[in-house]
Amino acid sequence: MPETNALPAVTVRGLYKTYASGLTALKNIELTINRGEIFALLGPNGAGKTTLINIICGIVTASAGSIEANGHDIVRDYRAARTIIGLVPQELHTDAFESVWATVTFSRGLFGKAPNVALCEKILRDLSLWDRKDTKIMTLSGGMKRRVMIAKALAHEPEILFLDEPTAGVDVELRREMWQLVRGLRERGVTIILTTHYIEEAEEMADRIGVINHGELIVVEDKVRLMRKLGKRQLTLQLQSPLAQLPPGLADYPLELSQDGHALVFHFDAHSRETGIPGLLRRLSELGLEIKDLHSQESSLEDIFVGLVRARP
Amino acid sequence: MNVHAIRAIYHFEMARTFRTLMQSIASPVLSTALYFVVFGAAIGARMGRVDGVGYGAFIVPGLIMLSILSESVSNASFGIYLPKWSGTIFELLSAPVSYVEALIGYVGAAATKSVMLGVLILVTARVCVPYHIAHPAWMALFLILTAVTFSLFGFIIGLWAESFEQLQIVPLMIITPLTFLGGAFYSISMLPPLWQKITLFNPVVYLISGFRWSFFGVADVNVVTSAAATFGFLALCIAVVSWIFKTGYKLKS
Numbered sequence: 001m002p003e004t005n006a007l008p009a010v011t012v013r014g015l016y017k018t019y020a021s022g023l024t025a026l027k028n029i030e031l032t033i034n035r036g037e038i039f040a041l042l043g044p045n046g047a048g049k050t051t052l053i054n055i056i057c058g059i060v061t062a063s064a065g066s067i068e069a070n071g072h073d074i075v076r077d078y079r080a081a082r083t084i085i086g087l088v089p090q091e092l093h094t095d096a097f098e099s100v101w102a103t104v105t106f107s108r109g110l111f112g113k114a115p116n117v118a119l120c121e122k123i124l125r126d127l128s129l130w131d132r133k134d135t136k137i138m139t140l141s142g143g144m145k146r147r148v149m150i151a152k153a154l155a156h157e158p159e160i161l162f163l164d165e166p167t168a169g170v171d172v173e174l175r176r177e178m179w180q181l182v183r184g185l186r187e188r189g190v191t192i193i194l195t196t197h198y199i200e201e202a203e204e205m206a207d208r209i210g211v212i213n214h215g216e217l218i219v220v221e222d223k224v225r226l227m228r229k230l231g232k233r234q235l236t237l238q239l240q241s242p243l244a245q246l247p248p249g250l251a252d253y254p255l256e257l258s259q260d261g262h263a264l265v266f267h268f269d270a271h272s273r274e275t276g277i278p279g280l281l282r283r284l285s286e287l288g289l290e291i292k293d294l295h296s297q298e299s300s301l302e303d304i305f306v307g308l309v310r311a312r313p
Numbered sequence: 314m315n316v317h318a319i320r321a322i323y324h325f326e327m328a329r330t331f332r333t334l335m336q337s338i339a340s341p342v343l344s345t346a347l348y349f350v351v352f353g354a355a356i357g358a359r360m361g362r363v364d365g366v367g368y369g370a371f372i373v374p375g376l377i378m379l380s381i382l383s384e385s386v387s388n389a390s391f392g393i394y395l396p397k398w399s400g401t402i403f404e405l406l407s408a409p410v411s412y413v414e415a416l417i418g419y420v421g422a423a424a425t426k427s428v429m430l431g432v433l434i435l436v437t438a439r440v441c442v443p444y445h446i447a448h449p450a451w452m453a454l455f456l457i458l459t460a461v462t463f464s465l466f467g468f469i470i471g472l473w474a475e476s477f478e479q480l481q482i483v484p485l486m487i488i489t490p491l492t493f494l495g496g497a498f499y500s501i502s503m504l505p506p507l508w509q510k511i512t513l514f515n516p517v518v519y520l521i522s523g524f525r526w527s528f529f530g531v532a533d534v535n536v537v538t539s540a541a542a543t544f545g546f547l548a549l550c551i552a553v554v555s556w557i558f559k560t561g562y563k564l565k566s
C-alpha cells in the first residue's frame with residue numbers, strides 16, 4: 001500500500017503553454033495527482049491533454065508554471081524526476097529495424113538503470129511479447145507495437161506511468177488485457193495517468209477524473225462523486241395509449257413527452273431524499289393514464305462529459 | 314553521470330553500424346580502393362613525386378580524410394536525424410540524460426565508426442601502395458580529432474535538418490568540394506599564387522596538411538597551425554551544440 005502521508009505523485013502549479021505559433025495550449029493548470037491512483041484525463045481532440053503530459057515528461061517546455069514529480073522539480077531536478085516517470089506516447093514511434101529485446105533493454109539503459117535480464121524478460125512475458133523478442137519491430141502488428149511501447153516505458157520500473165491514449169486503435173481483447181495490466185501496476189503502487197477517448201475506459205478504470213477543454217482544466221473530481229454530482233437519472237414511462245400533448249395536470253413535473261406520444265420521460269435527482277416518483281405515479285393514476293412499462297437509467301460518464309464540454313464553448 | 318544511458322546509446326548506434334555493414338563500412342572502403350587503383354596505380358605511375366613522396370602514397374592521407382570527413386558527417390547526422398524523423402526522439406527527450414551524455418553516446422559512436430573506417434582504408438591502401446608513417450602518434454591524434462570534430466558537426470546538421478534532402482546536402486555540397494579543393498589530391502604549392510592564398514580559407518586544408526605531415530613529415534601549413542585549426546573547429550562545434558541543447562532549438566517546442 002502506498003504511504004498515506006507521502007508527497008503527491010505529481011503537482012502542477014500555474015502551468016501555461018503557448019506555442020511559438022501563438023496557440024495557447026494550456027491555461028493556468030493546477031493539478032495534484034495522488035500517489036498510487038489511476039487518474040484519467042478526458043477531453044476532446046486538441047484540448048491540451050498530450051501537451052500537458054509532454055510537459056510533465058520533459059518533451060515540451062512550459063511557458064510558465066512549475067511541476068514536481070515525487071517532490072522533484074522536473075526542470076531543476078530533471079534526473080530524479082524523469083527516472084521515476086515512464087511514458088507511453090499516443091503515436092507508435094518505434095525503431096523499425098530494431099528487435100523487441102534490443103529496444104526494451106535500450107530504454108532501460110537510457111533511463112539510467114543497470115541491465116536486468118530477468119526483469120526485461122518478465123515485462124515481455126507479461127505483455128505476451130516474449131516469443132517475439134527477436135522480431136524486428138517493423139514486422140509487428142499495430143497492437144504488438146503498442147505492447148512494445150508499453151514494455152519500453154516499464155523497462156526502467158517507473159513509479160509514475162503516463163499512458164497517452166493507450167487503447168486507441170486496439171482491439172477489444174487487447175484493451176481488456178491493458179486494463180488488467182494497468183490494474184496490476186496500480187496494485188504494485190504505480191501511479192497511472194491516462195488519457196482516453198473511450199469514456200467507458202475512464203469509467204471502468206479511473207479513481208479520479210480530470211476534464212480538460214480548450215487548455216483549461218474544468219473539472220477534477222473523484223469519479224464516483226463526479227458521476228453522482230453531475231449524473232442525472234431518468235425514468236421512462238411507456239403509456240398504454242399515446243398522448244397528443246402533456247396534460248395540464250402534470251405541468252409542475254419536469255416531464256417530457258416523446259415524439260410519438262407513447263412515453264413520458266421524467267428527470268430526477270437520484271440522491272435527494274425525495275425523488276418525486278411516488279407522487280408522479282399517483283398523479284398519473286388520478287389522471288387515468290395507464291402505464292404499460294417503466295424503466296429508469298443513470299447517465300453515463302459520457303453524458304456528463306459531453307455536457308461539461310458543451311457547456312463551455 | 315548517467316553511464317548506463319551513454320552505454321545504451323553507444324551500443325544502439327554501433328549495432329546500427331554493424332547491421333548496415335555494407336553501407337557503413339564496405340562501400341566507403343570500396344570507393345577508396347577504387348581511387349587508389351585509378352589515381353595511385355594507373356595515373357600515379359605517370360605522375361612525378363610530390364614533396365618528395367610518390368603520388369600513390371601522397372594521396373593516402375587525403376583519401377582517408379575525404380572518407381573520414383564525409384562519413385563522420387553523414388553517420389552522425391543520420392544517427393540523430395533518424396529518431397527525429399521516426400519520432401523515437403521523444404524517449405531521449407524524456408529520459409534523465411544530459412546533453413553531454415547524449416553527445417558522448419551519439420558522437421562517440423559515429424567517431425568510433427569513422428576511426429575504424431580510417432584504419433581499414435589505411436590497411437587497404439597498404440595493399441596498393443607502399444608508405445610509412447613518420448609520426449604515428451600525431452597520425453592517431455589527427456585521425457581521432459577529425460573524426461570527433463566532424464561527427465559533432467554531423468550531429469548539428471542532423472539536429473538542424475528537416476528533411477532527408479537537407480541531411481544529404483551538407484556532405485554533398487560542402488564537405489566533398491572542400492575536401493577535393495583542400496589538397497586531398499595535390500599539394501597547395503602546386504597551385505597558382507592567388508589560389509594558394511584563397512585556399513587557406515578552406516578549413517579542410519589544415520586537416521589534410523596536418524594529417525599528411527604525420528605521414529611524411531612534409532606539410533603545406535605548419536603542423537601546429539593545423540592542430541590549432543582542428544581544435545578551433547572542435548570548440549566551435551561544441552559551442553553550437555551547447556547552444557542547441559540549452560535552447561532546445563529544433564528539439565523541443
